[in-house]
Amino acid sequence: MVCDLEEGERLLARDQGGGGYGPPVEREPERVLKDVQNYVVSEDIAKSVYGVILKGSRADDNLEVNIEETEKLRSTM
Numbered sequence: 001m002v003c004d005l006e007e008g009e010r011l012l013a014r015d016q017g018g019g020g021y022g023p024p025v026e027r028e029p030e031r032v033l034k035d036v037q038n039y040v041v042s043e044d045i046a047k048s049v050y051g052v053i054l055k056g057s058r059a060d061d062n063l064e065v066n067i068e069e070t071e072k073l074r075s076t077m
Helices: 029-037 043-048 067-076
Strands: none
Touching: 029 043
């Protein structure tokens, strides 16, 4: 695609990640945690899409996977 811009104009593009491989609930919880820490996905997406429950907070830099709650949630997804 070609897009000509005039002086003072700008172009904003948003990309999203690829589809990935396999069911999201099979992604390793620690990798989902890293994605949250790196602002790749939100905590809400970690829970609703990947079935990963986190505890702690990003502000306090102590996020970690709640293994027990993650296993419970994933068993229902």
